[in-house]
Amino acid sequence: RKEVEQDPGPFNVPEGATVAFNCTYSNSASQSFFWYRQDCRKEPKLLMSVYSSGNEDGRFTAQLNRASQYISLLIRDSKLSDSATYLCVVTTNAGKSTFGDGTTLTVKP
Amino acid sequence: DTEVTQTPKHLVMGMTNKKSLKCEQHMGHRAMYWYKQKAKKPPELMFVYSYEKLSINESVPSRFSPECPNSSLLNLHLHALQPEDSALYLCASSQQGHLNTEAFFGQGTRLTVV
Numbered sequence: 017r018k019e020v021e022q023d024p025g026p027f028n029v030p031e032g033a034t035v036a037f038n039c040t041y042s043n044s045a046s047q048s049f050f051w052y053r054q055d056c057r058k059e060p061k062l063l064m065s066v067y068s069s070g071n072e073d074g075r076f077t078a079q080l081n082r083a084s085q086y087i088s089l090l091i092r093d094s095k096l097s098d099s100a101t102y103l104c105v106v107t108t109n110a111g112k113s114t115f116g117d118g119t120t121l122t123v124k125p
Numbered sequence: 126d127t128e129v130t131q132t133p134k135h136l137v138m139g140m141t142n143k144k145s146l147k148c149e150q151h152m153g154h155r156a157m158y159w160y161k162q163k164a165k166k167p168p169e170l171m172f173v174y175s176y177e178k179l180s181i182n183e184s185v186p187s188r189f190s191p192e193c194p195n196s197s198l199l200n201l202h203l204h205a206l207q208p209e210d211s212a213l214y215l216c217a218s219s220q221q222g223h224l225n226t227e228a229f230f231g232q233g234t235r236l237t238v239v
Contacts, residue, residue, distance in 0.1 A: 050227075059215055059230035060168065103167055111181060115167035 017042055020106050022116035029123055033094045037119045039104030040086040048107040049080055049087045053100045054118065060103055064089070094123045128152055131216050131231035138206065139239055146201040146234045148216030157199040158228070159191060160215040168215055174199060206238045 022039045029035050041049075049066035064071060066078040066087045077090040087104055101118040129150045138144050148157065156175045160168035173181035174193040188210075190202040199216055213235050219228040 048226075059232050061230065062227050065227065111173070111175075113170060115169075118167050 018117075019043060020104060020114045020116040022102075022104055022119050025101075025118075025120040027119060027121045029094055029121070031094055031096060031123055031125055033123070034090065034092045035094060035121060036091075037089045037102055037104075037121075038086050039088070039106075039116050040084075041106045041114075042085070043106070043108050044085065045109050046085075046106045047109045050105040050107075051078055051087075051089045052103040052105060052115075054103055055100050063102070091121075094121075096123050096125065099123050129216055129218055129229050129231035131214075131234050133234055134232065135235050135237075137237045137239060138203065140206060140208070142206075143202070143204045145203065146214055146216075146236075148199040148201075148218075148231055149197055150218040150229070151197055152218065152220075152229070153196075154218035154220050154229075155196060156219045156221060157193065158217040158219075159189075159199070159201050160217065160230075162213040162215055162233070172201075203236075206236075208238050211237045 020041050023037050027035055051063040052060040053063045054060040064073055064078045066080045068080050070079040075092045079088045099122050101120045103118045104116040105113055107113040132147045158173050159171040161171055162168045170183050171185045172191045177193045177196055188205050192200040213233045215233045216231040217228045220226045
């Protein structure tokens with residue numbers, strides 16, 4: 017089993033749709049959680065850190081469920097510019113960070 | 126624009142060449158990372174430097190040799206690479222070690238080994 021697993025893509029949604037991605041992790045000692053966005057042939061950029069209490073930034077909401085060992089990302093009112101690959105990152109307390117394989121989102125007009 | 130600068134942006138090298146990738150950040154971050162990314166795959170961690178000391182080496186072959194001359198610079202020396210080493214090499218930095226704070230990535234060096 018992979019240390020970090022993401023929903024297989026691709027997700028193709030119309031503009032304005034709500035879309036949710038999940039990411040599960042196997043190491044219960046995992047300490048920090050992030051969602052990154054990577055555009056084609058570009059570097060990953062931090063989208064959101066994920067906190068136990070959940071956090072929201074505009075149209076984006078991230079949540080952490082430690083009991084079930086997953087994190088989620090919800091995008092509301094999708095825009096064309098949201099098309100990208102979304103990567104979850106999980107860091108253990110030993111300092112090792114692992115990226116999920118990524119989920120590709122395409123928002124269509 | 127990224128605040129982590131990588132040079133060169135593109136590199137083509139032969140299997141007998143020696144080359145170096147460079148990474149620079151001036152954000153005062155104390156942790157710096159090298160990642161390797163193949164097409165349609167996520168970044169894979171290679172090395173972590175924390176406070177200028179190598180803290181993690183993910184069993185990377187010795188043909189890749191990292192160097193951290195100071196807190197702002199990170200190099201990756203390449204020697205006797207194989208064609209399968211062709212990939213995007215990403216440098217990142219974060220305020221603290223172990224990517225448990227926000228990490229900033231450079232634009233990467235796209236390496237082709239011929």
